[in-house]
Amino acid sequence: xxxxxxxxxxxxxxxxxxxxxxxxxxxxxxxxxxxxxxxxxxxxxxxxxxxxxxxxxxxxxxxxxxxxxxxxxxxxxxxxxxxxxxxxxxxxxxxxxxxxxxxxxxxxxxxxxxxxxxxxxxxxxxxxxxxxxxxxxxxxxxxxxxxxxxxxxxxxxxxxxxxxxxxxxxxxxxxxxxxxxxxxxxxxxxxxxxxxxxxxx
Amino acid sequence: xxxxxxxxxxxxxxxxxxxxxxxxxxxxxxxxxxxxxxxxxxxxxxxxxxxxxxxxxxxxxxxxxxxxxxxxxxxxxxxxxxxxxxxxxxxxxxxxxxxxxxxxxxxxxxxxxxxxxxxxxxxxxxxxxxxxxxxxxxxxxxxxxxxxxxxxxxxxxxxxxxxxxxxxxxxxxxxxxxxxxxxxxxxxxxxxxxxxxxxxxxxxx
Numbered sequence: 284x285x286x287x288x289x290x291x292x293x294x295x296x297x298x299x300x301x302x303x304x305x306x307x308x309x310x311x312x313x314x315x316x317x318x319x320x321x322x323x324x325x326x327x328x329x330x331x332x333x334x335x336x337x338x339x340x341x342x343x344x345x346x347x348x349x350x351x352x353x354x355x356x357x358x359x360x361x362x363x364x365x366x367x368x369x370x371x372x373x374x375x376x377x378x379x380x381x382x383x384x385x386x387x388x389x390x391x392x393x394x395x396x397x398x399x400x401x402x403x404x405x406x407x408x409x410x411x412x413x414x415x416x417x418x419x420x421x422x423x424x425x426x427x428x429x430x431x432x433x434x435x436x437x438x439x440x441x442x443x444x445x446x447x448x449x450x451x452x453x454x455x456x457x458x459x460x461x462x463x464x465x466x467x468x469x470x471x472x473x474x475x476x477x478x479x480x481x482x483x484x
Numbered sequence: 485x486x487x488x489x490x491x492x493x494x495x496x497x498x499x500x501x502x503x504x505x506x507x508x509x510x511x512x513x514x515x516x517x518x519x520x521x522x523x524x525x526x527x528x529x530x531x532x533x534x535x536x537x538x539x540x541x542x543x544x545x546x547x548x549x550x551x552x553x554x555x556x557x558x559x560x561x562x563x564x565x566x567x568x569x570x571x572x573x574x575x576x577x578x579x580x581x582x583x584x585x586x587x588x589x590x591x592x593x594x595x596x597x598x599x600x601x602x603x604x605x606x607x608x609x610x611x612x613x614x615x616x617x618x619x620x621x622x623x624x625x626x627x628x629x630x631x632x633x634x635x636x637x638x639x640x641x642x643x644x645x646x647x648x649x650x651x652x653x654x655x656x657x658x659x660x661x662x663x664x665x666x667x668x669x670x671x672x673x674x675x676x677x678x679x680x681x682x683x684x685x686x687x688x689x
Contacts (some may be wrong), residue, residue, distance in 0.1 A: 293625050295665065302485055302624060302667055310486070312574045315493035318500050319567040326567075330560035337553045347556075355528030362515040369512030376504025383498035398650055399668050403642045406672035414639035424639065463643045 299400040303393035306402040314382055388433070392466035403466065405431040412436060412460050412472065419456030420448050426481065436461070436472045444480035485622035485631055485667060487577035492570065579623045582630075582664060597621035600630055600656060600664060607652040608632075613640040615675050629665040635675050645670050 293301075332347050342349075357365060390405040409429040416438050417427045428439040438457055442448045457472035514524045539552050583595040601619035608617055616635030621628050632653075636645055649668050657663050 298625050298665065302629070305485065305490075306667070306669065310488045310490050310574075311493045311497060312488055315496050316571050316574060318496060319571050322500070323564050323567050326560040326564045330557050330564075333553050333557045333560070337557070351532065355532055356525050357515065357521075362521070365511045365515035369508045369510075369515065371508065373505050373508030373512065376501045376506070376508055379497050379501030380505060381501075383494045383501060396646060396650060398653055398663075399646065399666050401642075401646055401668045401670065403670045404672050406676075407636050407640070407642055407670050410638045410672065410676075411641045414641075460641070463641065
């Protein structure tokens with residue numbers, strides 16, 4: 284709504300930092316739009332019933348005054364459904380609250396070069412890392428599984444039966460592959476070699 | 485890079501979350517604890533009596549109906565209007581203008597965003613590691629910023645993608661005579677998984 288603080292004096296570095304922060308964090312648009320639409324629907328229903336009551340017509344679903352009276356003194360059968368319903372509503376509320384408060388990081392890393400602001404999906408970093416590790420270990424690309432987190436990456440490698448994997452060499456290849464990307468925050472690789480090899484991998 | 489107001493998104497989620505959390509837990513409490521039910525009953529009855537006396541004091545002239553009904557309808561309409569505006573403003577911020585210089589004695593220069601977008605797309609079209617390429621332009625901090633989105637083939641080193649785009653952007657700088665800020669997004673996703681890695685690649689020294 285408010286147009287970003289319009290300070291034309293913002294330095295390119297500050298602008299890139301801001302853009303990268305926004306690209307690596309969720310805007311929560313989907314959730315916010317869903318919640319807004321639900322509130323709109325509730326408002327439409329209550330507004331319609333209110334207008335009908337003012338015109339002295341029969342209600343479509345419920346009469347607002349009757350609903351208020353029922354809620355003021357809940358009967359015993361209503362109270363029975365109120366317990367699970369209330370717990371469910373409270374849980375949904377907690378989830379929304381968490382979505383609002385948590386940082387909402389996306390699985391991406393940002394970096395800056397002298398000319399470009401860059402965001403890279405973690406998936407892309409993982410597949411590049413897997414390729415470098417597979418080449419260094421001398422195994423097929425399918426024998427390496429990589430998961431990239433915010434600050435660390437797990438490289439799971441299944442060696443070919445009967446051939447020893449040079450772990451130091453693979454780790455070094457992974458480190459240099461990550462250094463070449465240069466993500467912020469930097470990612471530290473952890474190599475896990477499966478104890479049993481596979482024939483023909 | 486959109487102008488979506490993220491603080492407002494958070495505020496709406498926090499507010500509605502808190503409301504649901506309070507409503508849900510107090511409903512559970514009222515339904516399961518007798519003392520809470522007693523408290524709720526007396527409080528609600530008192531509130532209803534109070535509002536009724538308040539409302540009957542100021543009836544709407546013609547019908548004798550309470551003004552509160554009208555107020556509720558007006559409130560609902562205002563809330564709906566505000567939320568529709570809130571929803572529509574999400575994801576905005578794209579622009580069609582790249583450069584728009586102020587008027588000088590010599591005239592003024594206007595460059596369409598489409599020019600830079602197409603120039604970059606054509607210059608990068610031959611890259612075999614790019615499965616997809618999309619460019620767009622956003623208004624960031626009072627100036628235009630180009631966004632280049634690349635879908636990379638599996639196993640492609642991000643640095644190779646960065647270098648290729650860097651070179652094309654430098655070329656664009658020379659053509660335009662000015663540096664437009666650029667954001668590069670390197671993504672994987674469905675197309676990348678489908679296409680698979682290359683088995684034969686050109687060796688680079």
